[in-house]
Amino acid sequence: MQFTYCTCRCTFFYxxxxxxxxxxxxxxRKQRSFWGTVATVELMDIVFSVDSILTALxxxxxxxIVLLGGCIGILAMRFVAQVxxxxxxxxxxxxxxxxxxxxxxxxxxxxxxPQIDIEVPNVLFSVFVLAAFVITILWHNHTQRRQQQTKx
Numbered sequence: 001m002q003f004t005y006c007t008c009r010c011t012f013f014y015x016x017x018x019x020x021x022x023x024x025x026x027x028x029r030k031q032r033s034f035w036g037t038v039a040t041v042e043l044m045d046i047v048f049s050v051d052s053i054l055t056a057l058x059x060x061x062x063x064x065i066v067l068l069g070g071c072i073g074i075l076a077m078r079f080v081a082q083v084x085x086x087x088x089x090x091x092x093x094x095x096x097x098x099x100x101x102x103x104x105x106x107x108x109x110x111x112x113x114p115q116i117d118i119e120v121p122n123v124l125f126s127v128f129v130l131a132a133f134v135i136t137i138l139w140h141n142h143t144q145r146r147q148q149q150t151k152x
Contacts, residue, residue, distance in 0.1 A: 049074055097136040101129060
């Protein structure tokens, strides 16, 4: 029963990202507005910048350090987002790996609560992230080779 549920959920998400393969006919995609996308990206930048600035204020009251930290945070986020968009365009499986890593980070944070007080070593977590990245790249290469073989 659980396997069938997971299969149905995975099929649903696959069909959301690949609508043409769901029923054989290519469905028209909803056009996204350029300015709507720009507004969304800017809003996310502002939200994360406010979070970073509040954290910096908790650590240091020097406004110069706080402003520099906010500016560097915005620039770093834009750079990393651009790199990740390029990587996801080449390796779409990275999107699913990101969801898995977010779940693992949530579990790691949950375990570090004072009531539970289980500390996951940073080295172990870093090795897990690196292994997830490598496995995702290998899986992508495997599926690409398999798709080429079926075309030939």
